[in-house]
Amino acid sequence: RRGPSFEATHELATGPVASPPATVDGFVREFLDQLNFGQGVKLSQSTINDQYMALARTVRSYLMASWLETGHRRRKEETKVVGYLSAEYLLGRQLGNNLLASDLQDIADQAMERCGIDMAAVRGQEVEPGLGNGGLGRLAACFVDSLATMDVACIGYGIRYEYGIFRQTFVDHRQVEEPDSWLRLGSPWEFPHPERAVQVGFAGHTETYADEQGRERTRWAPAWQVRGVPYHYMVPGFRNGVVNTLRLWSAEANQAFDLQTFNRGDYAQASRAEIFAENISKVLYPDDSTPQGKELRLQQQYFFVACSLRDFIENTLPRDFDLHRLPERIIFQLNDTHPVIAVPELMRILVDEKGFDWDEAWGITRRCFAYTCHTLLPEALEVWPVELLGRLLPRHLEIIYRINEEFLLEVREAFPGDEGRIRRMSIIAEQPQRAVRMAYLATVAGAKVNGVAELHSQLLRDDVLPDFNAMWPDKFTNVTNGITPRRFLRLANRKLSSLITDTIGDGWVTDLDRLRELEPYANDPEFRRRFREVKAANKARLGDLLQVRDGVELRQDHLLDVMVKRLHEYKRQTLKLLHVVSVYEGVLSGRTPVEQVTPRTVLFGAKAAPGYHMAKEIIYLINAVAAKVNTDPVMDGRLQVLFPANYNVTLAEKVIPAADLSEQISLAGKEASGTGNMKFALNGALTIGTLDGANVEILDLVGEDHFFLFGMTEPEVEQLLQRGYVPSAYYDQDPVLKATIDLIGSGHFTGGDPGAVSAVLDNLLNHDPFMALAGFHAYLGAQDRVERAYADPEGWSRSTILNVARCGFFSSDRSMRDYLDRIWAPGQA
Ligand code: Z2T
Structure with missing residues (x-):
């Protein structure tokens, strides 16, 4: 299953991986290699897209040694990993960020100039991976950036949508949506790993049988399967030699087509299965905070979560790892309810596949998950009709029922005779139709539940989940959101960044509280003048862009x-x-x-x-x-x-x-x-x-x-x-x-x-x-x-x-510190 070990390929086959020299000469040489041998064109014939592809691959090659080294180190160290489970990552363009992280901005600018290439045009060639709707997806992208910068072991798990958030145009003042074909001109930042593909089953039935010891066991016989192929993306820390991994799953059919049908000449029918499977990761649902309850969305959720758990347990943990100790090695952070089906999936793996007792498995599962809620709108809380869930994931529904039964026993014990409370707290809603309340399942299974700002966390306790708060007050906590100062200050606002750095040094980029040192300069007329100059320059830059972009x-x-x-x-x-x-x-x-x-x-x-x-x-x-x-x-x-x-x-x-x-x-x-x-x-x-x-x-x-x-x-x-x-x-x-x-x-x-x-x-x-x-x-x-x-x-x-x-607090580095202190580290056994 595993091929040669990392050590073997790394040390014996290729030796230590060396980066190209971090000089303008070195950069030009690597770039021309990428253009000639990677892209297959000469500089004189190259299009802007060729140049973009080659430049991206050049930057990649500078980050590669750090990526291999980080992966190597992570396999040796026996630390707990954060498995960030998110259906969305709104990454934004990669080129600028990765140049910044690797400190190659100036070298790249000079190298492109030497090649006679218009760097701004090349940057403009990149289509951003819009694999998210808005705040929630962008938050995930900020968090993985911060974790890499802080050298925390994290794997970001998600979905490689073929089409991200739609492209918006206006026709007669009305919104028109166009497909976002972000992969069309090539995607130089991703590394497909078909050899690490995993199988995911759907539908079918469950059956019981007696194992060798005569114990009654359950197995699930899915009706159909798809293959999940991981695509890896680099998540570089800020100039610290760390590159973490984002692992996004793409759904593929197991067979391209049904050969018998194909030979009979029914070509459309022959490829139906392929189209069906590939639909699962075809497109991002464009609903921000109002889920639609569509079957395909549940398929997407289970698909990426099943791939991710399989990948972590079978391919990331050391071989023969004792899964009783799983909570020492992983905390899966649930980014809203979208990945909550991971809870019954882990139970299914432990109980049905690994032969754990139910209680033992539940004891482990409850320590492997934590849940972040991102909303207060009642219509945004996901529920899945029992009918749909039972049809698509029959074993998972059985498991959810049992989790609920035992949970309600716990409630009865804590609040005897309070039947109203039991009905209110049930993971299964009865009205308007029988449905699984995913937020409740997450709250029952999660070691911690957090809101995303102080007020929100308080309202979560008081209004959304008051009964759960009464039962487990210590479960609830707050982590106020943050943003990465690398992308949203250092990269987006280079002029302000330079002014700040000229004034207080550059430590603020990874320690945003240091911005406090600017306070005295608020009274300095010269500093204020320079501050206004920066704003004016940024306004002029935006004016130029809007002129070209929107006329x-x-x-x-x-x-x-x-x-x-x-x-x-x-x-x-x-x-x-x-x-x-x-x-x-x-x-x-x-x-x-x-x-x-x-x-x-x-x-x-x-x-x-x-x-x-x-x-x-x-x-x-x-x-x-x-x-x-x-x-x-x-x-x-x-x-x-x-x-x-x-x-x-x-x-x-x-x-x-x-x-x-x-x-x-x-x-x-x-x-x-x-x-x-x-x-x-x-x-x-x-x-x-x-x-x-x-x-x-x-x-x-x-x-x-x-x-x-x-x-x-x-x-x-x-x-x-x-x-x-x-x-x-x-x-x-x-x-x-x-x-x-x-x-x-x-x-x-x-x-x-x-x-x-x-x-x-x-x-x-x-x-x-x-x-x-x-x-x-x-x-x-x-x-x-x-x-x-x-x-x-x-x-x-x-x-x-x-x-x-005064806003250094809002660095996502601080958010990550808070997650570590309040949620991820305390669970450490
Ligand atoms: C989303 O972007 C947010 C909440 C959701 O609730 C869903 C999506 Cl896609 C299910 C936003 C919140 O509206 C916003 O207030 C918050 O800052 C952001 O998530 C990140 O927590």
Whole structure:
């Protein structure tokens, strides 16, 4: 099964692996080798894509020795490994990151110049692997970056989707989705390992039999199988010689086609099985925080989790490892409920395949998993109908039933006679249909359960899982999210990074708390001037990009007000839009002299789930408002609304460093954490925001003089809901709100057609589940404060510098430290 040992191939066949010399000469030589012998072209004939492929392979070859060395070391050291199980990794482009990690940026620039190659064009050739929806997938990418930088043994497990998050375009102001064929021009960062493929079964039936000792055992006879082929990706630490592995699984058919059918001439039928199998990893489900409960999605989940457990147990642990000691060697971190089917899968492996007693297996399993919840929205908690789960994974359903039975016995013992509680806590929901509550299964099996910001973790205890908290209070903990300072500061904002490094040295890149040392410079006029210069340069860079990418002009003299995140009602893009329209309406109606309007560009970036009707209507409305406001001479160009299509990590890296104002305006109690909020603050934007998610912690750290806070607290939201929320009352009582909504409702933005906006307006006036109308007045007040503050450039600069200086806490290195301290290390036996 295992071929020659790593030692044999490494030491005997090739000797120690040497990197090419880290000089411009060495780089040029390696690059030309890659171009000639890898890509098969001469420099003079090469296309930009050839050059990109060769450059990527060159960078790869510099990281290879570290990768082999790290793998070698990990096999020797008997430490616990973090198995990060995530259905999404929103990696962003690899070239820049890997040049940064290997400290080859300058050498590569010079080498390309020497070859007469346009480095910017080559960088632009890379299609980012968009294997995630938004925050959750990007968080996974930040976490594996931090673990590599901290030299923690981690394998990131996930799915190699052939198509990642769709590419968004706008046609007549409406979102159109196009397939993201990110692999089309080649994928130089991945290493397929077909020799490490594993089999995954589905469906079929279970049967009992007596083993040699006469014990009753169960086995599962799947009806069909697919092959999981791992593709490895390098996860380099920041200049520390460590390269961890991301292992993404691709589904393939066991046989290309059925030869008998093929020979009969039914070619379409002959390849049906192949198409069926390959569908499993074909495409990422584009739903951010509202799962669809589709069979293919459950297939994806089981597929990658079964591959990953098999891979770790059979191919990563030493041969003949005693699985009783499994918790000493692995902690599987469940990134939301998507991989929770791993729990019954590990039980099945231990009990059915390895012959463990149930109790023994359960004792092990409960120490091998920890669960991170990323939401509070009830509709986002995954449930799988018993009928579906039983059909696709019959043995797993039996195991879940038994876990539930024994768990409910435990509940009965802890709370005798409390049948209501037992019904509430059951892993199996009875209404509206029998279904497995995956969050409950994860909570029962997990050694720890965590939320992703202080407020979220508290609400998780109090509102989402209160009965579980009552039973196991010590299980619950918080780890506030973070972001990697490598990609989102050092790489995305090289100018600010240089200014910081010139001022306090470069230790901050791996120890972000050191940004505190910038605090005194907030009072230094010269430093503030340089800080503003950086912001202006970033704004100019974004302007150049938007000109080429979207054919729009970014006014350099405007306050740049940015709201970039998935389109969701709870995030309240409509509230931002109401503000925009109110400014415009004020001028249009003569209430506000146009000279009094602070010149401002509002930039939106947002994808809507393709099936989320209201979100798509809101996208339409934003585009419609933009078209009118941008061109109406009455505004004298003082208000611009930009909505570049297809917001992704690549665009984020340009937008965030240019922003002045960061919009974090979700209804309190709805955004679990947010991570964009952290990226903006660390890049010198000020936040206008509610007391939601990690905003609360940002506010605590930066102080209320340097944060534009508005809106209800979470308890106030609850109270208003209890009293009965009537959105139309706000419309009736606030003349500015009324005029704003009436202008939209008049069809002013939609060619005189009020029907085109009625879905959004009816929803706002009659339902408004996220209380945009209730928030409107306070939001406008906060925007007034923004404008007054912005009118004082010195005061504004001071605040932005203090934001940067005080937000070191939001490094994902700190998040990883917290996971290690609170979740991963305590389980160590
Ligand atoms: C997602 O991106 C998030 C939560 C989900 O709940 C699903 C997805 Cl795809 C099931 C986001 C949260 O909305 C956001 O607040 C948080 O910062 C992010 O996960 C990372 O924790």
